[in-house]
Amino acid sequence: MPNRYAYLGPEGTFTEAALRALRPDESGEFIPCSGVDAVFAAVRSGAADSGVAPLENSVEGGVTATIAELINGAPLLIAAEVAVPVEFTLFAREGVRLADVKRVATHAHALAQCRGWLAEHLPDAETFTVSSTAAAARAVAEPGAPYDAAIAARVAGERYHLTAVAEGVGDRSDAATRFVHLVRPGPLPAPTGADRTSLVAFLSDDHPGALVELLDQFAVRGVNLTRLESRPTGDGLGRYCFCLDADGHVAEARVGEALMGLRRICKDIRFLGSYPRADADTELTPFMPARGTSNADFHEAEQWLAHIRAGQVA
Template sequence: MLRPEGTFTHQALRTVTDADARPFASVQAVLNAVRSGEIEAGLVPIENSVEGGVTATLDNLASGEPLVITSEVLLPVAFVLAVRPGTAISDVRRVITHPHAHAQTRDWVIANLPQAVVTEGGSTAGAAEEVAREDSRFDAAICARVAADLYGLDCLATDIADNPDAVTRFVMVRRPGALPEPTGADKTTLVAYMFADHSGALLDILQQFAMRGVNLTRIESRPTKKAFGDYCFSIDAEGHIGEPRLRGTLKGLHRVCRTVTFLGSYPRADKVEPKIARGFTDADYAAAERWIDDLMGREPRA
């Protein structure tokens, strides 16, 4: 998890486990600690319903030693304007917060703190911790209420998010090993690298999903950082690698892509089951295999 206590990541972690949590300063530090074996697993933010993907997580998962996602957490996000006791809203000139928190409260800040300058820092809880210092140069923090309470700050305003329905998605990441069993409501995350940049290169990738009836829940292009204009695609798809349609999709991607980085198949936090069209269910695939075996004179499969 990200430090200090009181971050949204800390809150998300507490919804799934009471185990001792070790805080780290950044997403990269968390993932490096998992890779080295320093910790067994790490929880990091990967996507926000307002701002989209968390690039620090997407890029660090796509590179370096392999890691896999084993579960996810969805956390509704609410922000407060936290100040040292005795501070009036007219006194607020300097505000500190996390970049994603700033993005999600920008309109409120413009409307209510037109005189304020916002500085982006490492975490919302870190912002609260900074403002709590008597010698801090910042007058207020945009953070979670739990962080304001933790550091003894007053809430001048609550529910200041521009979108009250904002949700942040977090993922639990571990070193490769046995994958969670299919539940019927699963998600698979991967990164697909084009074999070469050409007209229709993305279509080549998307066709592998479409021709097998696999729906995507997220797709984002990210620079590979190897050459200008060289991009890969970070993808979440409905389904589990243990299911024939996803297994076939991954095989197809392996054929048409330069590289495919598999980042895990795991239960969806919202437990939403995919709508699988006729011809793409496990039973349909099994029936097709039995038909082929019969044509070839083989003993039919169960």
């Protein structure tokens, strides 16, 4: 059966660029979805074999829709991640000048990253958020379009035959978005030596130091955290769960033991996967395990425990 990949569509989104960067089977089927929820639904139902969704942006932070889907509903696993530079262009139909632009459409995450530019160059324009940047470009291209311009990726402008009115309209030229490749639960990718583990932790009860205890499970085992985000559980004000990304693979003793520690102190843990890190090649400072926290240290301690449990105390 060919590989069927669900992604936030339509054609020309940054998510499609991320899917292509993940080097999919080119003979597979690309299934554009109208929202992140539809991407998850397609993978959960089996209508797609896997899916791609934006998770976080270096300027705007977490993509709420994706995080909510990861936390709730039938669990999916992250099998891979990819970071894509996001460059925004303002597109319109041919003949439209910047001064003519009164109504601008784009994705909420794109809008948040272009606010400074819009305030400076189009202070009077109304802004509209739609399901994706490419959906905005497609809408602008339609006859009788409700918007004068769309903020989208260059490929979207080309795909929908629009003209670039202004380029580089993002407030940060170095912005990047991290996308995740989602699969139904199954065998994990093998450890590569530069992996990431994602999970959601639900605390047992609310007490002073509860979050410190959670973080301590990682700290004492020398596991570096790369993301911590609190999200409401939906059970009332003040009720939160914690989305964490940690360096390492659950197959490594250091990470496995940290997860066992969490299991003992948390009400619930949702494991979201161990997968190769997208920034493995670009790491500036190589990871140096703290004293007593190398894989060899864990292995040696485990063997020692097995020996004393067997009465071999010499």
